[in-house]
Amino acid sequence: MFLCTKGFIMDLFSWFFVYIFFHFLCFDSAQGQTTSHSSCTEEFQCGNLRNLSFPFYKSTQLDCGLCKVDCDVSPNPIIELERVKYQALDKSDVFVRLQDSSLGELLKNSSCLIFEKNVSISFSPSITYRLDSLLTLYKCYRSQESTHEEFFNSESYQSYNVCESFILYYNTSVNFVQEFDLPSGCFFIQLPVSRSLEAKSNNSGLFHLLTDELILGWTVSDECNQCYYAGGRCQTDNTTNKFHCAYTFVLDAGNRKTKVIVTVAVFLSCCAGILILLFCFRKRTFWYKCLMFWKSKTEDHQNIEAFLKNNESYAPKRYTYSEVKEMTTRFKNKLGQGGYGNVYRGSLQNGKHVAVKVLNELKGSGEEFINEVASISRTSHVNIVSLVGFCFEGRKRALIYEFMPNGSLEKFIYEERSDRVCQLDWPILYQIALGIARGLEYLHRGCTTRILHFDIKPHNILLDEDFCPKISDFGLAKLCMKKESIVSMLGARGTIGYIAPEIICRNLGGVSHKSDVYSYGMMVLEMVGGRKNVDVGVDRTSEIYFPHWLYRRIELDEELQLIGIMNEEEKECARKMVMASLWCIQTDPSSRPSMSKVVEMLEGNLDFLQIPPKPYLYSSSRTEVISLEVEPA
Known part of the structure; x- marks a missing residue:
């Protein structure tokens, strides 16, 4: 009789996926093209910008570059940076001239709301953007005017005193942010100015110095270039904020005969794996336990289990998913819903009414679930909702509150x-x-x-x-x-x-x-x-x-x-x-x-x-x- 143990099941899954991955990788290497991104490096036509290539990519493509361009807009294509859309007026080999229509409207009306904007682009380890011809303005609120007026006057800065709630200080001869501690109530912003500042009179007013056009330059890092042209994707690790290259291996569409052989081999491997699994998992309860054991090895499951173990003294009662279904009468009475999932009315065995929030499948380490349990479990106050219990069973997660x-x-x-x-x-x-x-x-x-x-x-x-x-x-x-x-x-x-x-x-x-x-x-x-x-x-x-x-x-x-x-x-x-x-x-x-x-x-x-x-x-x-x-x- 064949004996199916947890260790054997894990070895079987590991062997199965390594085998499939090996076939995909070897086939791709043999054909000389390893990723689905090989077509992304091709140039494309984009309106008045003519030929574009990496780091730009069309909005209809996915993961094909670092800077998205919508080429189907007339008369000028749209380049999106930091979720702000700019019209692309023209392009050279090293820069693109952009126009911000919202800035243009504010300038046209001489509106002080323009000083609520700040033209800047955050750091990325994959690409460095440069914005030329920016004027640094130091914006200081009037409520603390006495502290900053003397400071900027001593630094030979001009002032702009028209806006109701703040004063602006600037120096047209300084085109970068000076490193000094600003007075309280002051911070700096940067806005684009005409490239011929010297031709403008200082008496013409601050709005005459500003423009709605920006000159954008860029430099792609060596690591990103090597990654991209090798078929990878340039990404930033959200935890360390460092560069990292991601590869996606796919089958090449070249040699038809080889492709058929690999497809048949993969198909037979899948069939063999399914037959072995069906033989092992004849009983549904045993299949469920094996499947839950495999899922428990995922990173988010381990993180949450570790958190619950380390906080046993704080954590409320833990319920099984079957108990959650029973207390909600199989989710019969729905109270509401949101991006997190649905909320149902339920009753505990002692008759106490509760509200059960059933969470959607969470991403990553399940931060929202941990936050909820960790935060409310540490509280006891008449104006804080009480967490009666929770359910964490594989991908099934629920939070049980007192009913309001x-x-x-x-x-x-x-x-x-x-x-x-x-x-x-x-x-x-x-x-x-x-x-x-x-x-x-x-x-x-x-x-x-x-x-x-x-x-x-x-x-x-x-x-x-x-x-x-x-x-x-x-x-x-x-x-x-x-x-x-x-x-x-x-x-x-x-x-x-x-x-x-x-x-x-x-x-x-x-x-x-x-x-x-x-x-x-x-x-x-x-x-x-x-x-x-x-x-x-x-x-x-x-x-x-x-x-x-x-x-x-x-x-x-x-x-x-x-x-x-x-x-x-x-x-x-x-x-x-x-x-x-x-x-x-x-x-x-x-x-x-x-x-x-x-x-x-x-x-x-x-x-x-x-x-x-x-x-x-x-x-x-x-x-x-x-x-x-x-x-x-």
């Missing part, structure tokens, strides 16, 4: 809510804002490990039967030591509309717990207004950006004119929520209060609350609403 009858805050606060959802009165809104603040204060200061949430928004605030708020969804959270004030983070994380400015533009300051404070402030302002903070559908232009509209009324000591306020007590609640939120959304992270201070503001006397400085990232014009466009994390 009223769902998320999102459906209660916006004007477009359904007829079945009631409008919350001001005392309840105030208590919800206060409860969320206390929950965030606990995450930042009350835990043994500081937890930064990075995705505070109405959708992630759940309400129990008494409308007590609970912070949920810690998939983007980051754990750090309490003594750490600034945290390192690769890429942006969060949701558009609530992301703190420093997460998008690191020149504004370091990422810290103050980033959660900003998200909290933007969320509470939406609770106050019953609408999104940016709404181009309103009748009056001045109301497009709601925080600006509120600030103007506070500044002029006018009535807030908010819906549903019935008496002086509710008016005071609303005003405290607005004042605290405007402090929270300050552009400079150091100007924002801690969550402990926010709680103090909400619970304290309104008369002692000072009017905050004007938030800088806003505009009063319908055509000038600022939008930070990033991918959600």
Whole structure:
């Protein structure tokens, strides 16, 4: 009788895949073409740019270069860099002349919004880009004018003093960023200027120096060139930020006879492997155990299992997938869904109701799953959702929370809510804002490990039967030591509309717990207004950006004119929520209060609350609403 053991199964799989790989590799080597990228090195026609080749590649190709070009656009092809699209006007052997139409519109209107842009390209170990004829501008906010005016005057810089909330300093004789410590409230930006600066009068104004055209040069690294022309793909390791070459081996379409032989050999090998596996896996339960054992060897499975083992003292109860199906009555009652997966209502054996989030198949090391278990398991607070248990069984992963009858805050606060959802009165809104603040204060200061949430928004605030708020969804959270004030983070994380400015533009300051404070402030302002903070559908232009509209009324000591306020007590609640939120959304992270201070503001006397400085990232014009466009994390 044939005995099938786990070790034998693993050896069988290993032999099978090595055998197939060997056939593919040997065949490719014999034919002299090893990868599917061999056709990528060919030149192609692209409008007025004429012949193009590596590092450029057509948008219809995949993984065929480093710089994508859309050649089907008229009159000029489009080159995409850092998710910004430029018109390509003409090309030489060493540079391309580009045009940014959005810059052109801002220049045409002499709009100060142009100084919210920054023309720069991040480092890549595969290719180095050069942008010629850039002017470095030092942008300093007026609130700290006394500190920077003396500094730049002593350095012989010219100033541009027309924009409302900031002053610009520049020196046309300096075409690079000078290495010195900038005064507080200042950071640099770079914008393209005319190549004939000396022909322009310094008295003609800053806008006459600027242009919407850029000169782009490039140098491909030796390693990338060698990799690419050998048939590989130039890639950057996200962990080490170093170059790495990836190869994909495929069959050559040349010698038909040899191709048929290899195809038959592969087919017979597959059939033999399937027959052996079927013989071993006659019983379904044994097949399932063998398959799970093989899957457990994948890297993400090992990472999560190691984490759960090392955190047994924190981790809640672990359930099997069969138990998850039983508690949800085979996923019968669906509560909602998102990019992470679906949420179902369920019941434990003791009758307690729960919400079960069944996660989609995760990528990499399962960071979101680990974050959720690691973060919530370390918490115990009335305003933090409780994690009852979890399921991790191969690729099947689920998180089991306490059930919140009223769902998320999102459906209660916006004007477009359904007829079945009631409008919350001001005392309840105030208590919800206060409860969320206390929950965030606990995450930042009350835990043994500081937890930064990075995705505070109405959708992630759940309400129990008494409308007590609970912070949920810690998939983007980051754990750090309490003594750490600034945290390192690769890429942006969060949701558009609530992301703190420093997460998008690191020149504004370091990422810290103050980033959660900003998200909290933007969320509470939406609770106050019953609408999104940016709404181009309103009748009056001045109301497009709601925080600006509120600030103007506070500044002029006018009535807030908010819906549903019935008496002086509710008016005071609303005003405290607005004042605290405007402090929270300050552009400079150091100007924002801690969550402990926010709680103090909400619970304290309104008369002692000072009017905050004007938030800088806003505009009063319908055509000038600022939008930070990033991918959600």
